Amino acid sequence: MGLAALLADRIRASGPISVAEYMAQALGHPEHGYYMSREPFGLAGDFTTAPEISQVFGELVGLWCAVSWQRMGAPSKVVLAEMGPGRGTLMADLLRAARTLPSFAAALDIHLVETSPALRNRQAQTLAGQPARWVERFDQLPDGPLLLVANELFDALPIRQIQKHGEKWVERMVGLDEAGALAFVPGRRVRRPPLAPAVLAAPDGAIAELCESGRDLAAAIGRRLAASPGAALIIDYGPPESGAGDSLQAMRAHRYHPVLSDPGLADLTAHVDFQSLAEAARRAGAAAHGPVSQGRWLLGMGIEERTVMLMKNASPQQAADLAGRARRLIDPGEMGTLFQVLALTSPSLPAPPGLDP
Ligand SMILES: C[S@@+](CC[C@H](N)C(=O)[O-])C[C@H]1O[C@@H](n2cnc3c(N)ncnc32)[C@H](O)[C@@H]1O
Numbered sequence: 001m002g003l004a005a006l007l008a009d010r011i012r013a014s015g016p017i018s019v020a021e022y023m024a025q026a027l028g029h030p031e032h033g034y035y036m037s038r039e040p041f042g043l044a045g046d047f048t049t050a051p052e053i054s055q056v057f058g059e060l061v062g063l064w065c066a067v068s069w070q071r072m073g074a075p076s077k078v079v080l081a082e083m084g085p086g087r088g089t090l091m092a093d094l095l096r097a098a099r100t101l102p103s104f105a106a107a108l109d110i111h112l113v114e115t116s117p118a119l120r121n122r123q124a125q126t127l128a129g130q131p132a133r134w135v136e137r138f139d140q141l142p143d144g145p146l147l148l149v150a151n152e153l154f155d156a157l158p159i160r161q162i163q164k165h166g167e168k169w170v171e172r173m174v175g176l177d178e179a180g181a182l183a184f185v186p187g188r189r190v191r192r193p194p195l196a197p198a199v200l201a202a203p204d205g206a207i208a209e210l211c212e213s214g215r216d217l218a219a220a221i222g223r224r225l226a227a228s229p230g231a232a233l234i235i236d237y238g239p240p241e242s243g244a245g246d247s248l249q250a251m252r253a254h255r256y257h258p259v260l261s262d263p264g265l266a267d268l269t270a271h272v273d274f275q276s277l278a279e280a281a282r283r284a285g286a287a288a289h290g291p292v293s294q295g296r297w298l299l300g301m302g303i304e305e306r307t308v309m310l311m312k313n314a315s316p317q318q319a320a321d322l323a324g325r326a327r328r329l330i331d332p333g334e335m336g337t338l339f340q341v342l343a344l345t346s347p348s349l350p351a352p353p354g355l356d357p
Helices: 003-014 019-028 055-071 089-098 102-107 117-126 212-227 274-283 294-301 303-312 316-330 332-336
Strands: 078-083 108-113 133-135 146-151 160-165 168-176 182-190 207-210 230-237 249-252 255-257 267-269 287-293 339-345
Touching (some): 003 019, 003 168, 003 182, 019 168, 019 267, 055 089, 055 102, 055 294, 055 303, 089 102, 089 108, 089 117, 102 108, 117 133, 160 182, 212 230, 212 274, 212 339, 230 274, 274 287, 274 339, 294 303, 294 316, 294 332, 303 316, 316 332
Parallel strands (some): 078 108, 078 146, 108 133
Antiparallel strands (some): 160 168, 160 207, 168 182, 249 255, 249 267
C-alpha cells in the first residue's frame, strides 16, 4: 500500500490531518517518506541545490566558517555541524577549503545532523576518510563552541497553513473529496495566530503559513549561541520579510507536481519565513544578521574572484561552464534573490562575513 492510500485510510478512520502532518508524513514517513529511501538530487533526480551546482558554494561556506572561528577567538576545538547535508557535497567542499588553514581544520569536530538513513549512507561515502559523526537532532550535538550550517533544510520542515475567512483564521486541513482522493478542507478556527502584522492584515481568503518546528529549531540554536560561542549560517529560499501566501510546492523530475498527488514520491517544500526565524533566535538571546540575498552574500564572500581563479586552470569549455554555474547562483533571475542568507551568532560577536551592514 502506498502512502496516499495509508493517509486516506487514516483520514477515513480519524478525520482530516493538518498540512504540517501531511508534509511530515510525505517527507519523513519511515517507510514511504520522500527522503527516507531515495537520493533526489541532480539531473536524474527531482531538484538541484546550490552545492551541487558549483564547488565554490561549499568552499565559500568553508571560508565563512573559518573567519567566524577566528572571530570566536580560534578555540582549539569547535563543533562543525551541518543540518540536512543531502549528499554531503557542501561538507566535502567546505572541508577542502578548511584545509588551507591547518589550525582551523585541526580544531574541527565534524557532525552531520540527518534524519534519513539512505542519505546518511550517501554522506558517509562522500566523506569517506573524514572523522565525521552523525546525529538525528540538533540537541544531540556535543556542547562547546559551534559552527552550524544549513542549506535548504528549513524549507523541508513541516508548515501549518491557515486561511482567512472574514475576520477569522481557520486551519487548512488535508481530508478526502467525494471520490476519496486527498483534498484540502477547512478545519477549526485558530484564535490569535502568531503572525506578523502585515500577514494579519491580509485580505479575506489569504493563506498564511506557520513553521513551528523551524521556529523551535531557531530558538534552540539561539539558546545555545547565547550560552556558548558560535555562529550559524542558514541559507534557504523565501522572501526576506514575512508575507501571506500559499508557498507549498511539490517537485518531481524538475517540474512542479500537484501538492496532494503521490505523497512520498515528490519533494515538498515551503518558503522559509526568515523574519520569524530571526525573531525566535533573538528572543532566545542570540544576535541575528540579515537576511541578505544569496547573490549579495556570495559576491561579498568572493565568488567572482574564486571562480576566476578556477577558470585559469580550466579549458575554455570548462571555464564557460564554471562561469555559468556561478551566474546561476548569483543572478537575480536564478537563485540570487529567491534565496536568502541569515546568520545567527553569539551576541558578543561582530557581524559575520558577507552580512556586514
Ligand atoms: C533539500 S535537501 C538539502 C540537501 C543539502 N543541504 C544540499 O544543499 O544539497 C534536505 C536535507 O535535509 C534532510 N532533512 C529533512 N528534514 C530534516 C530534519 N528534521 N533534520 C535533519 N535533516 C533533515 C534531508 O534528509 C536532506 O538531507
